[in-house]
Amino acid sequence: MKILILGGTGEARELANRLVALGHDVTSSLAGRTQTPKLPEGGLRMGKFGGIPGLSAYLRAAHIDRLVDATHPYAGQISINASAAAQAAGVPLVRYMRPQWTQQVGDDxxxxxxxxxxxxxxxxxxxxxxxxxxxxxxxxxxxxxxxxxxxxxxxxxxxxxxxxxxxxxxxxxxxxxxxxxxxxxxxxxxxxxxxxxxxxxxxxxxxxxxxxxxxxxARPAYGPALEVASLDEAIAALKLDA
The missing domain is CATH 3.40.50.720 (NAD(P)-binding Rossmann-like Domain)
Incomplete structure (x- = not known):
């Protein structure tokens, strides 16, 4: 299965490594902001897509079967674009979102x-x-x-x-x-x-x-996606045997 991961986080890198080990064709997309990023296994794409039209065109041209948004919770526009582009290209989207911190007793x-x-x-x-x-x-x-x-x-x-x-x-x-x-x-x-x-x-x-x-x-609001809070949930949500 061909999977595109919108990455840049440690969780995205770990997910790519696990999916490659499972035998899938994985490409990780990095924005290129970090000067010396730790690179995941599999293919690599650097830089922007060109908004929703560019990302949806890439999904079609590369014959991507699944899109994973595993960017930082505050990555901003790319997560908004991912939701719209996945819908436009007809590609299932899974969004990995690490759980938020919650206020504890004694916090101000x-x-x-x-x-x-x-x-x-x-x-x-x-x-x-x-x-x-x-x-x-x-x-x-x-x-x-x-x-x-x-x-x-x-x-x-x-x-x-x-x-x-x-x-x-x-x-x-x-x-x-x-x-x-x-x-x-x-x-x-x-x-x-x-x-x-x-x-x-x-x-x-x-x-x-x-x-x-x-x-x-607070975290921004993004578009619709199947959202998960762990890498095991992300792999299950991709329905890799479908």
């Missing part, structure tokens, strides 16, 4: 819908650990009345202002390291997206223990 969360709302929710003089990725960080850095520790994997395209410190690291992060970071930088607010998963969840436990307020950006 504010949930907002957008990065603009998150930036506006910060009080003056806040010391902020910003872990939202590259997109829209300029909205936060307009807040020159706050101090930011901006944690990113890749080098940002924009220079950091005097009231922001760049911390360029790659997950996973341990609880002890997250506590040490927040204590060293005297963090009062953590701004993050509800990405889910274990690799970056320690920051939430650290915030809980230290009384750091969390501004959580």
């Amino acid at each position: 969360w504010i949930t907002v819908e957008t990065t603009a709302e998150a930036a506006a929710a910060l009080p003056p003089s806040a010391d902020v650990l910003l872990t939202t990725g590259h997109a829209w960080i300029e909205q936060f850095l307009e807040r020159d009345d706050c101090h930011f520790v901006v944690r990113l994997i890749e080098t940002p395209t924009m220079p950091m202002p005097r009231y922001a410190t760049l911390l360029q690291t790659r997950p996973p992060y341990s609880l002890s390291d997250e506590i040490a970071l927040m204590e060293r930088e005297e963090i009062t607010h953590l701004v993050t997206k509800n990405s889910g998963g274990a690799q970056t969840s320690a920051k939430l436990e650290a915030a809980r223990r230290l009384g750091v307020k969390v501004i959580m950006i």
Whole structure:
């Protein structure tokens, strides 16, 4: 069976490896934002498709039998395009979506819908650990009345202002390291997206223990798809013996 995986996550890479081991013809599509990505088994496609028309045309031309959206929960437009393109091409779509983080006893969360709302929710003089990725960080850095520790994997395209410190690291992060970071930088607010998963969840436990307020950006809504929360469910949902 020919399967296209919209990837870029560790789960997408693991899914591709498992499907290749099962004998399927798998191509993983990566957006190309990460400079040195870990590559999955099987075929590889880099770059954009050209919107819904481009993706639906690719699905037809490559004779794809199944489409899997295993992108990051905040990948945005590609997940919207995947839903529409799959319908247009008549290709079954399975969306792997890791479970969201949920608020625990002792958490002090504010949930907002957008990065603009998150930036506006910060009080003056806040010391902020910003872990939202590259997109829209300029909205936060307009807040020159706050101090930011901006944690990113890749080098940002924009220079950091005097009231922001760049911390360029790659997950996973341990609880002890997250506590040490927040204590060293005297963090009062953590701004993050509800990405889910274990690799970056320690920051939430650290915030809980230290009384750091969390501004959580909710997940966007995407189009219709058969949505699963584990790789075993994803493989079952693909109906590979159909």
